[in-house]
Amino acid sequence: MAENTGNNRINIKDKAVKGYMFAGKQSIAFKNPPYIIAEASIVGKKEGEGPLGTLFDQIIEDPMIGKDNWEEAESELMKLTAQKVLMKAGLKNTDIRYLIGGDLLGQLIATSFGIVELHIPVFGVYGACSTMGEAMTLGAILVDGGYADKVLSITSSHFAGAEKQFRFPLDYGNQRPYSATWTVTGSGAVIIADQCNNKNSGEQNIVITGVTSGKIVDYGIKDSMNMGAAMAPAAFETIKQNFEDFNIQPNYYDKIITGDLGYVGKNILIELLKEKDYDISDRYMDCGIEIFDKDTQDTHAGGSGCGCSAVTFTAYIVKQLKEGAWKRVLFVPTGALLSQVSFNEGNTVPGIAHAVMVEAKKG
């Protein structure tokens, strides 16, 4: 494997196929890298008590968020987050050309009821916990291509709603194996735009330079309490493809960040990539590992859910990029494509991972 010597700031545009925006087998290099002009994160009490607690825009102590059931609570969470990101950007709902959103609930009801009052044309998307990657990918494409000037990409998840839907009612008090993850109660949103806010301020702007979109990968895992193992092969395939499509090495990025592989999936991913001579261990991070304190919060393998990568990205990763701690990251939300029905019918848990290349760029 060739060493990426000297200046590793390759011109990814050169890798695009002539006449097309796409690069290699399954990537896109954006011609006019869209800006992330605002980001917002709202989380629940437990997430607020975790290591990233001080970074979130808002922590809501009431798990019902003032509503009558878990589903409406999650809708409210998404609504508040959408309002927050609009406020932070100084925009109104009518300034947004499209909203791209999704969640884990059947028929995306957290999204439908959460955003109905915004009256923005909407594309509902589903990629399980990789949904933020899909929403940001499509948002960046719409903006880069001139189909939109501003897109709002948003996802959410809620611990109690997810447990009720995928596992057991909370009242049942089931024991959780150590391979299980804890669904994050949280919603994260970004506004992707064709113009940056800080043209002359000297602040770092955040841009999306490219994407590698995932295939569904099924290694035959059947344990819904071990989703890290189910998703790691999908993350592996997408990250490897990103390296190949752009002819880069792991050191092209300051951080390579998966969504919610947790402690189990982390080790599998690192091993799978090592077998292909890619060592990401010195720059690897997982949102599910970052968001909770393993020792004090009893969250076992880590956090998960559509909200996990979304709030970690918007609260922590964007901040690190803005402050110059990192220049360039590969953000890879990961999803386990199961339902309670497919699980009960004895089906496998296929995985998917969507990679988004994010950079800090001087304003």
Added chain:
Amino acid sequence: MAENTGNNRINIKDKAVKGYMFAGKQSIAFKNPPYIIAEASIVGKKEGEGPLGTLFDQIIEDPMIGKDNWEEAESELMKLTAQKVLMKAGLKNTDIRYLIGGDLLGQLIATSFGIVELHIPVFGVYGACSTMGEAMTLGAILVDGGYADKVLSITSSHFAGAEKQFRFPLDYGNQRPYSATWTVTGSGAVIIADQCNNKNSGEQNIVITGVTSGKIVDYGIKDSMNMGAAMAPAAFETIKQNFEDFNIQPNYYDKIITGDLGYVGKNILIELLKEKDYDISDRYMDCGIEIFDKDTQDTHAGGSGCGCSAVTFTAYIVKQLKEGAWKRVLFVPTGALLSQVSFNEGNTVPGIAHAVMVEAKKG
């Protein structure tokens, strides 16, 4: 309201905002209108016995499609349809840059398990029964913008899986009110491409010239057995916006075709548009009304489901365009954004509708 006199073939590109591909409030006029180079439809026995029976590519008599449960049956249906459309286009799975797919089942399991073997990068989408509109919209954007040369857009639904999920188990034998629709067992797929197949043949090529993407519209309907009424306001808003964004009258189209409003929703839509001085009654069609014979098939208000508009489009509408019976249609799949959970919790049934402008163009 100004009469659209003389040549009603307006140049929709003129309506686009300078520097952007978008037109008016929520539409896009494509610069390089993508081609639909192949289409396929596979349906169940009942759909095969309906008025469009002879037009489908395949009719599968076994409702289990050789599988052990309804969900796997629907996955198999989608897989067979994806294979069929690839075969009809003379393409392999590796020729397809992206697959955009969705279905009605929680967490889109019909799609995930149906397409896993194709190994194509995938965007899962959900817009209830409007999903084919969303999948074709995003497919056309990806191709028009040069992000893909070929995209496969696909949706499916299955009567028994939908009844089990949204209403009652079939064995319960519940009575269906006359406002209820019958979920279509079927899957429809198109391949959207930047190059047409029939450059010199003189045959009609089918192109997507523009789209108007829907907002979520909630008029407060709470009856999941009357989805036509729930979706009609969303269809109304999207169709009206299409007319306004392109400054056209209904006679711009030979047909204006909704997805599955059925007999109840049809009348509401026509009335709502009449109140705004748009009379579509002489060129209006609904896929849900076309697909079953009301008098002999006992399907009450008509067909519905992600598969309803998808198979009617691929089997019937494309054929009419190819044969020159129609030159230009507005295809408006309609969706009711409910889940069994939101319904049981007493929530409303919001609607959404995504309009796709489709034209026949001499090769």
